[in-house]
Amino acid sequence: MPDTTTDLRIRLLRLIHPLMLVMILFAFTLTIAPLSFPSPNRHAYLLLLLVLLLLLILAMIARHRNHYLLSASFTLGLGLVGTWSSVLINLNAGIPDFFPLCYVTITIIISSLFLPALFTILLSVTQIILLAVLVATNETLLQQNWPSFFFFVILVAFLSMIANYLIKIQMLQMKESAIRDHLTGLFNRRYFDETLSNKLKREQKGGEPWGIILLDIDYFKHFNDQYGHDAGDFVLTRLAHEMLSYFNLSATICRYGGDEFAILLPYLQQQELGTLCENLVERVHALDLPYAGKSLGSMSISVGYVRYTEQLSSAELFLKQADSYLYHAKQTGRNQAVGAS
Numbered sequence: 001m002p003d004t005t006t007d008l009r010i011r012l013l014r015l016i017h018p019l020m021l022v023m024i025l026f027a028f029t030l031t032i033a034p035l036s037f038p039s040p041n042r043h044a045y046l047l048l049l050l051v052l053l054l055l056l057i058l059a060m061i062a063r064h065r066n067h068y069l070l071s072a073s074f075t076l077g078l079g080l081v082g083t084w085s086s087v088l089i090n091l092n093a094g095i096p097d098f099f100p101l102c103y104v105t106i107t108i109i110i111s112s113l114f115l116p117a118l119f120t121i122l123l124s125v126t127q128i129i130l131l132a133v134l135v136a137t138n139e140t141l142l143q144q145n146w147p148s149f150f151f152f153v154i155l156v157a158f159l160s161m162i163a164n165y166l167i168k169i170q171m172l173q174m175k176e177s178a179i180r181d182h183l184t185g186l187f188n189r190r191y192f193d194e195t196l197s198n199k200l201k202r203e204q205k206g207g208e209p210w211g212i213i214l215l216d217i218d219y220f221k222h223f224n225d226q227y228g229h230d231a232g233d234f235v236l237t238r239l240a241h242e243m244l245s246y247f248n249l250s251a252t253i254c255r256y257g258g259d260e261f262a263i264l265l266p267y268l269q270q271q272e273l274g275t276l277c278e279n280l281v282e283r284v285h286a287l288d289l290p291y292a293g294k295s296l297g298s299m300s301i302s303v304g305y306v307r308y309t310e311q312l313s314s315a316e317l318f319l320k321q322a323d324s325y326l327y328h329a330k331q332t333g334r335n336q337a338v339g340a341s
Helices: 004-032 042-064 068-092 100-114 117-136 146-179 189-201 220-227 229-246 273-285 315-331
Strands: 211-217 252-257 260-265 301-307 337-340
Touching: 004 042, 004 068, 004 100, 042 068, 068 100, 100 117, 100 146, 117 146, 146 189, 189 252, 189 260, 189 315, 211 220, 211 229, 211 273, 211 315, 220 229, 229 252, 229 260, 229 273, 273 301, 273 337, 301 315, 315 337
Parallel strands: 301 337
Antiparallel strands: 211 260, 211 301, 252 260
């Protein structure tokens, strides 16, 4: 599955970069305008704006080439260079004020949006320390309302990190809900189909055997009709937990729909696929199903399995073959595994 969180950040960079370009050009225009604020360091400001423009161009090139972290780093560097260079230019010109320091909050916001939280914390602490040193060594700044300004910077940093942390958590939850079945916690059909397609597209390295399993619960309607749909949900969940404990972490286990499940096994080195499926059938049939103080009886499953071959070159063919074995297992008595390994 694609990393949607990073993808959204790239989209955000696409929106931010043109805005930054407009701001730099606007600042350049104001600096050279006849009615602009008189400054003995106009040339220094123009040079700074050219450096910022270069950093922005590098950030846009890196983003265009899908180098996300490099683009984000150049974008943050643009904010840092612009902020602290403006402060130094002002101090050198004998114009000490807090206004350029307000841009410190912009770098914190950019960092919290695009870079890891730990980096943002270190950046915030470093800039606050630099601000404290700057105020302590400048009598004019020391006479201004610096405690209020420091509180403002810390508040913005704190709120930015919390807001972006919550956004990242929400994005992860949305991504997880898009690929998970809400009842069993297994992956859903969409995830299985994408995983299978990606597996078929990749070149097989080392000739490792792999295959898929399709299975469903025999007479599942009986549980719903006799004990209610809550009991049916319990049976589905119980089977899901059993499969999670039976297969290792390399297996992709999905609820394919209703009472049908699909398992993708990336390699089969220790056991043959047929033996694996037969043991699963026996294990499920031996399960105890206690529900609401009573037993629901036994559960059985029918299984169809198939191992990858060059003839099964598409996901449709692969699934169709496994489904035909599942159908055969159901037609010839159920509670069994049928397939080709």
